[in-house]
Amino acid sequence: xxxxxxxxxxxxxxxxxxxxxxxxxxxxxxxxxxxxxxxxxxxxxxxxxxxxxxxxxxxxxxxxxxxxxxxxxxxxxxxxxxxxxxxxxxxxxxxxxxxxxxxxxxxxxxxxxxxxxxxxxxxxxxxxxxxxxxxxxxxxxxxxxxxxxxxxxxxxxxxxxxxxxxxxxxxxxxxxxxxxxxxxxxxxxxxxxxxxxxxxxxxx
Amino acid sequence: xxxxxxxxxxxxxxxxxxxxxxxxxxxxxxxxxxxxxxxxxxxxxxxxxxxxxxxxxxxxxxxxxxxxxxxxxxxxxxxxxxxxxxxxxxxxxxxxxxxxxxxxxxxxxxxxxxxxxxxxxxxxxxxxxxxxxxxxxxxxxxxxxxxxxxxxxxxxxxxxxxxxxxxxxxxxxxxxxxxxxxxxxxxxxxxxxxxxxxxxxxxxxxxxxxxxxxxxxxxxxxxxxxxxxxxxxxxxxxxxxxxxxxxxxxxxxxxxxxxxxxxxxxxxxxxxxxxxxxxxxxxxxxxxxxxxxxxxxxxxxxxxxxxxxxxxxxxxxxxxxxxxxxxxxxxxxxxxxxx
Numbered sequence: 001x002x003x004x005x006x007x008x009x010x011x012x013x014x015x016x017x018x019x020x021x022x023x024x025x026x027x028x029x030x031x032x033x034x035x036x037x038x039x040x041x042x043x044x045x046x047x048x049x050x051x052x053x054x055x056x057x058x059x060x061x062x063x064x065x066x067x068x069x070x071x072x073x074x075x076x077x078x079x080x081x082x083x084x085x086x087x088x089x090x091x092x093x094x095x096x097x098x099x100x101x102x103x104x105x106x107x108x109x110x111x112x113x114x115x116x117x118x119x120x121x122x123x124x125x126x127x128x129x130x131x132x133x134x135x136x137x138x139x140x141x142x143x144x145x146x147x148x149x150x151x152x153x154x155x156x157x158x159x160x161x162x163x164x165x166x167x168x169x170x171x172x173x174x175x176x177x178x179x180x181x182x183x184x185x186x187x188x189x190x191x192x193x194x195x196x197x198x199x200x201x202x203x204x
Numbered sequence: 205x206x207x208x209x210x211x212x213x214x215x216x217x218x219x220x221x222x223x224x225x226x227x228x229x230x231x232x233x234x235x236x237x238x239x240x241x242x243x244x245x246x247x248x249x250x251x252x253x254x255x256x257x258x259x260x261x262x263x264x265x266x267x268x269x270x271x272x273x274x275x276x277x278x279x280x281x282x283x284x285x286x287x288x289x290x291x292x293x294x295x296x297x298x299x300x301x302x303x304x305x306x307x308x309x310x311x312x313x314x315x316x317x318x319x320x321x322x323x324x325x326x327x328x329x330x331x332x333x334x335x336x337x338x339x340x341x342x343x344x345x346x347x348x349x350x351x352x353x354x355x356x357x358x359x360x361x362x363x364x365x366x367x368x369x370x371x372x373x374x375x376x377x378x379x380x381x382x383x384x385x386x387x388x389x390x391x392x393x394x395x396x397x398x399x400x401x402x403x404x405x406x407x408x409x410x411x412x413x414x415x416x417x418x419x420x421x422x423x424x425x426x427x428x429x430x431x432x433x434x435x436x437x438x439x440x441x442x443x444x445x446x447x448x449x450x451x452x453x454x455x456x457x458x459x460x461x462x463x464x465x466x467x468x469x470x471x472x473x474x475x476x477x478x479x480x481x482x483x484x485x486x487x488x489x490x491x492x493x494x495x496x497x498x499x500x501x502x503x504x505x506x507x508x509x510x511x512x513x514x515x516x517x518x519x520x521x522x523x524x525x526x527x528x529x530x531x532x533x534x535x536x537x538x539x540x541x542x543x
Contacts, residue, residue: 133335136330198318
């Protein structure tokens with residue numbers, strides 16, 4: 001991804017976090033701050049001060065990935081509506097990919113199980129599941145551990161898409177793949193954002 | 205809004221957001237995509253990616269044959285690429301624009317997936333994260349805005365660990381380089397020291413049931429006992445490896461064995477008929493039933509080779525060497541002499 005695009009993504013994220021709460025150093029889905037812990041379907045962002053150490057950064061990054069996938073499940077269940085919600089939890093290439101995914105769900109075309117190109121809105125049940133294998137931080141834009149790389153296994157077997165003609169969408173025969181999520185800390189907005197998802201080309 | 209004028213012939217499958225959502229191409233064909241202004245580009249059937257790891261004997265996977273730099277249509281044009289140099293992946297509801305760029309070389313190769321030139325990091329590496337073996341490498345990834353035929357501008361660098369050498373690179377991670385270096389060590393089994401010694405008249409060693417057999421390392425040398433050390437630079441990694449024996453397992457040929465931690469004690473006649481204070485054995489069965497009436501005594505040396513690299517990673521490799529000698533074991537006969 002280009003530096004230019006990162007800068008643009010940063011501006012977008014900065015604008016978005018005007019609506020986000022500032023939290024503590026622990027994973028803090030916006031919307032639940034200060035409340036009794038409950039399921040947080042309305043959580044939109046992971047915010048907080050810059051990480052104190054690598055472990056805290058990894059915790060925040062994993063929480064951000066979980067939130068991104070939860071957001072994807074919600075957007076998918078809503079037929080791809082409101083893809084701008086991704087902007088609070090993703091940026092850069094990841095944001096573009098997840099928004100493209102929402103657009104495909106909302107409008108098509110998506111291949112059905114027969115290989116036919118189907119226009120129109122699909123329906124989605126379930127979500128991707130990410131199983132982190134490890135995680136490590138590095139400096140990012142002057143913030144120690146401001147970039148966290150989280151390799152792991154992304155399982156797509158539980159995400160079921162039905163195309164507009166009522167048929168199941170074509171499925172990946174290898175639904176479990178090794179990936180590497182890159183999660184950055186935006187110091188300006190104090191928000192964690194997934195900015196890339198690298199496919200490592202191997203199954204898990 | 206973009207207007208699609210031609211249809212793509214091939215079905216485009218895209219791995220999107222971790223699961224294959226078949227992104228059916230809305231337009232098609234001819235492999236051409238044209239925008240509202242009738243500017244047309246050649247299409248590609250898949251989002252560019254890197255080859256899956258398929259390491260050869262060196263651990264290297266060939267890089268992508270064609271390297272693509274992604275940017276917006278206007279971004280690529282502004283950077284200087286012409287329509288002829290730009291390729292488009294058309295996902296139907298979205299498009300992605302790419303310029304074909306130089307892939308680089310064996311020490312720095314473009315990653316279509318990461319969108320950066322990947323190279324092995326010089327200097328001291330950070331501590332290896334949990335989950336990576338000592339064969340993992342630490343790589344840099346420089347992101348920048350390339351220009352047609354030009355050198356890259358300064359960009360942001362990120363670093364990542366990888367268990368496999370990224371496609372296109374022909375470098376050796378320290379663990380692999382260490383393995384290569386150590387494989388060149390001409391380590392060998394010990395020179396076996398034993399009482400009984402070889403009797404020149406018989407041409408072999410002979411002892412008797414119940415008589416102490418002494419076992420030791422004769423004339424320990426760097427290549428038979430250690431420490432043996434070498435430093436070399438392989439695949440860009442400067443490695444120092446030091447090998448030493450930590451123990452010797454003596455398999456006596458009759459099913460019994462002894463593991464001795466040191467070099468043992470060399471026997472001299474002054475010791476008399478006593479057990480070795482450090483490493484010895486007594487037979488309970490003659491070698492009569494063995495082929496040639498000999499036991500084969502085998503000394504297996506357990507080597508530990510510790511390696512360090514200039515880049516920081518360290519590791520240990522265990523290996524063994526062995527040597528053996530034949531030994532005849534007889535029964536002592538008592539003869540009464542007298543009248």
